[in-house]
Amino acid sequence: MPIRLTRILRTALAAGAAVLFLVALAVPRARCADSPVVINEIFVDGSSNYQDWVELYNRSDGPVSLKGYALTDDLEERSWTVKDDFILAPGGFKVFYCDGQGLYDHVGFRLDSISGEVGLFSPRGALVDSMTYDGLPRFFSLGRWPDGDGDFAIHASPTKGSANSESRTYMRDSLGAPVSFSRPSGRCTAPFDLVLSAPDGLGVRFTTDGSLPGPDSPEYGAPVRIDETTVVRASAVTPEGRMFTPATRSYLFGEHTLLPVVSVVTAPDNLWDPEVGIYAEGTSGKDGVGNSQNWRHNWRRPVHLDYLSPEGDWQADGRMRIFGGASRGRPQKSLAVYTTSRDEPYGIRHSLFPGDPRDRYAGLLLRNGGDAWLRTQFRDAFQHVLVQGRVACDTMPYRPVIVYLNGRYWGLYGLRELMIRKNLLARHGLAVQPIDMMDGGGEVGSDKGPFADMPPVPKHGDYRPAMAALDIDAYLDYVAVETYSGNPDWPDGNIKAWRPRSGALKWQWILFDLDRGFNGKRGLPADRDPFAILYDRRGGNGLMFSELAENRMFVRDFCARLAVHMLTTFAPKRALGILDRMAGDVRPEMERHIDRWRWDWKIDRLFMTPKDWEANLDQLREYVRKRPQAMLDILDKRFGVGGPVDVSVRVARQGRGRILAEGVVLDDGRLEGPVPGGLDIVLTAEPAPGYVFKGWAGRPGVGPQIRVKPGIPFEDTAIFEPNDDKREES
Template sequence: MKKAACFILSLVLFNSLWAQQKPSGSSGEPLPVELSFSLEGGFYPDEVVVELSSPGAVIYYTIDGSTPSNLSLRYKRPLRLDRTSVLRAVAYHGDGRKSAVAGHTYFIGEPPTNLAVVSVGISPEFLFHPRSGLFMLGNNVVDTLWKKPGANFWSRSEYPCNVELFEADGRCAYRSQSGFRLFGGMSRLFPQKSIAIVARNRYGEPRIKHKVFGEQGLSKFKFLVLRNSGSDFGKSHFRDALMTGLVGGWDIDKQDHRPAHVYINGQYWGIYNIREKVNRYFIAGHHEEVDKDSIDLIEHRLTRKQGSTRHYRALLNFLETHSLADPANYAFVQSQMDVDNFMDYQIAQIYFDNRDAGGNIKFWRPRKPGGRWRWILYDTDWGFGLHDLDAYRHNSLAFHTAPDGPSWPNPPWSTFLLRKLLENKTFEQAFVNRFAGYLSTDFSEETVLNRIDSLYQGLVPEMPRHLDRWNLSRGKWEEEVAILREFAQERPSYVRMHLMSRFNTGPRRRLVVSASVGGRLIINDKISVSNDTVELVFFENYPVSIRAAAHHGYQLSRWEGIDANETQREFTLTLNKNTTRLHARFDEFVHPLEGKLVINEICPKNGKAGDWIELFNASRNRISLKGWTLGDLNRNEFVFPEAYIGPNDYLILARDSAKFVQAYPGAYNVLHGLDFGLNKRRESLALYSILGAMVDSISYEMPPADSSFTLNLLLPYLDNADPGNWEFRYGDGSPNAANPYYVESRVRNVQAQWMQMGLAAGVLLLSLILLALRQRGLLGANGA
């Protein structure tokens, strides 16, 4: 027992002495070992000399991409690098501590570029070992003509690596230790293989924190993909980027894109397309209100990637047993899936002639009451004539609605949803009109050719290196780009013929629309036309909706070109002649309620109450809002039903009625059914009168915020177009009540008034006392 006690005491004393000798921070944790490079990684015309330093430590390094350890080369003197190299190092202190692995890439004499550059440093054996390397066939491959099952490149293994991203100006924007794995399906068979980069705590940083895709893109990523262009490898090298870019303004989930030169262990590896990885992190990144751990994500037919398939199976069962010709059944389906999103998704796939759409399907919903299914557009490489020179002729509408297709590429289950939705006449009319509108705008020959030329011109000076690296032909690349151009030129007319053969559209009709300064036209809720004259092609049997939206300080004056009520802001137009011309005239106008009826408080993505907006009437009159509209950045509009707002009173627009009432049981004058949500990061809202005059508007752009917050107009009479007049406050807000700053300012004013009154009273009292003392002779005339 005594021996045990002595041993424990000795151990305690030893640990105490060791702790005293081992440097530690304020928390008691050992201090990290610092390791520094004398020269930042980057681009240099000639050889460089790099010194490594770590006081009191021994440094080990590698220049072949390997992860350094105490078995690597020991650093003794400055290193001279005369060719592009990834220098990785680690420092070991004598007390057992070691530094984090660090790496810098030195590009020596590399050609100039206008693209981003990505450098990957990884142990060569992970990629090139004959038996286990990811880029090798390995010993277990079945040497078939095509898929080569058992090959190493089908491995899902992940290995540590050093990753750096350099902007086109040579600046290193991101540098960290990360995870490396292969990515993709059949494209793994190509010599240039796609790579997924993964940020994890165990390597270095938990997120890649950089706006890789510019200011409008995300600022952090869990995964990034270096994509070899998929099935388009060896062809245009930007097919998928072209297609997803064409729908950039649509309400559809799609990946960002950026081309980059990639180096692996200092060796040039060609041009890759940097893309986001489609998974739960991608969804949560683009939908701030969504918890990545609370979604249902399904791939292909019913492969569960996250969450559950139960909700989707129930939807399929309903569709199989109910006709959507019944408006009530259609309304139920709209509550289960985002029908607008699905419509856009199908229109895009059909126009693209993506014949692999039945194989690349991903869709998701937030796992909460009211969560609806949305579809993700990705991996569209088989579109735009990948394997067929006259693909622009292909009737993709028939392909995507075939009830009896083969097991691949369009089995019956992959066309089922669209076939069912087309049972409903409302959906059919919206589908045909929207498709026709896109063929005249986002998918017009001019728009698509401009997009192709933009991508092509960006790659022209860069492609020779890539083509040489993979022994590809410049002539073949030019031929592939020509195929894209021909598709863009020919496709719209063929798709119109396909629509006419599938639906009772009637003849094609031209609608030529324009708007004067001061407003815009909105066609079929999707197409926006401002000052320019735009020619659209629709069909006689599908009437077109027209809406005028005035800019601030203007109002619709009249329509020119048709017999319509000149003050009617919105109407439906049947096109019964070859060409109809329509011009909207807007005149300067200041609405009498401008500055009096204001957007006073905004609460986006509130977990407890849902989205809501507060209006305040600062006038002395009761205002009828029937027929007024509130619109947002994505062209969504809420039309006010019968509604009034009293003088010096409030009105609330709530998106989720049940949640709002539960959160604010005492709230009054609440309009439920706001049919669009609010964005936490950036949003624009505008309030229009029944005649289309903009009465009030507000735009904001906010940093990321995890908690609920509101934006409050400081004082009702301030200009809410000025960001300085708004206040950001965490919490649940103050519906039907004055905003906190206004209340606080009133309190401060009252306090100041009382202080002034108190000071005046004190002076008066002191004067009376002095006067009384003088009268009694107790105080001299001079107050002494």
């Protein structure tokens, strides 16, 4: 492997230094003093062109077998266990290659480039050595000096499988950032002089291009004039040149949007460097050879976020990667930001979405609009907002934001919850723990997926015991939303299911990437039957739907639930109101957003105007209006559940509780409109916590569930009373 002289290394050689100070950071996270085997050196390429590796060292006086030890790139679980009986002599080295192969001395994962973590577990399962790294220069390694017991330092010449060199580089101090800014991040209306200060005895180095301050960065000596949009990063520095963790502030001029603003800050090389930049085409991409553009990789790079909103500002640090499938090819790319670590699983401790009280997140997604980019811009988000809080499956909350990238306007994005393990657990109120995640039709239909141990579905009687491993309400809602949406990009793709390994929840389903639903790009018209694709894919690859649909009880439950959603969740009046509100939120931004990007994309976007955007919204409105009647016809033709007959339900409430129809909440206790005439609708009176259901005012002795026949009006009052504990509290 060629050892390249980076700018940092050239600076060191020019100064004749054997030891220098770098902006990279390495922090030992756990260390067992009694462990004979430790992590001694790691090498991370960052571009997938060279093998990453981890070197272990035996610091004991006797030989040690490595069989049963485990390496990981996620300190919360043992990723890969050594199966072969490698014997490590005293003072010996053993290198494991991190290439994802999972065989012999090739581990089953790849290291995160530039920044990440590495851990070593003993055969007993204890974490005996670990460290995190951030800002590691390419072609350098991170190793202990002296071997086995010393601190980690950066080495310009990696020494794979042999003793580390004394010539090394100290890393950025892991202490906090004692730099004070005279002004917080925010929107600015007039130029000002920025004052930076540090405790006595420390200097300050700063940058204004997004890069981390280093020994060669400008030295602060006088107030810095800020008269245009600027990101400032500053680090305290000791007289010996040791750098502290940097602080970052974003100052935006001329930004008058009413939307929240997210300032994304990272070193420019992390974005644009031809070999390691995640936004760059890369050498092969520029030459037009193959599909190896940098942005196709899931490389993660350090990032800082400044969130600016009238509701309150906050900051977060983490790692960022390009997100998505085909939408990665857009010049405005989606960005996934991970703000989680072993010490702080939820790096964002703020509320992100109006109406959602949750205030802890392990990451977020800045979504470019996917296939709806520059068309409707929020077709997927509209469908999530439409069903959020009304379905049992997992949805992705949304709010529109304006993004700046290293101080440059980067357009309109959808701020979304990133559907990763810790966020999923938090939204269900569960502690951090391992989960099983199935991603894609192949995994969902595999022998490890939700249907792996599912017995045959009976054609008569109760189907639910066959679905014992699944959350049935979540399944019914998930299939109902996807089929009503008419999403043609499903179920072969864009399908995810998960569950905690502890058994705390049954299999759950995640709605995502609905850009082609509601007659989006290459979508289905409102009158197209969405069930044909499920019948064409029997078994797990078709979500067992065709097998379940042979059971009449399942057909009743699914069709009745979907029918209630059509009168409530998908009701045209409600859906159009939500669509108009969402369009109103972003309408003031669309002209600027379109002008920012239409010149950078294909000819079909070059002549895009806000008028075209409005026309695309009208196409979406047309689907909203036509789909309910069309779906009723489809349900009858496909399942024989009868033509449309009006249902009329009006339930008042006495005391605290709610009314559900087929598991769907009736906010005002009403259900009006056409449903399949061959289906009864099941109403449920559900008491609030601390209350009990006492009965129906007009139907003494009837339990909390009652069936309503279409064509026969139902009107009554559900009575809820405090339970005994509630009365005692009162």
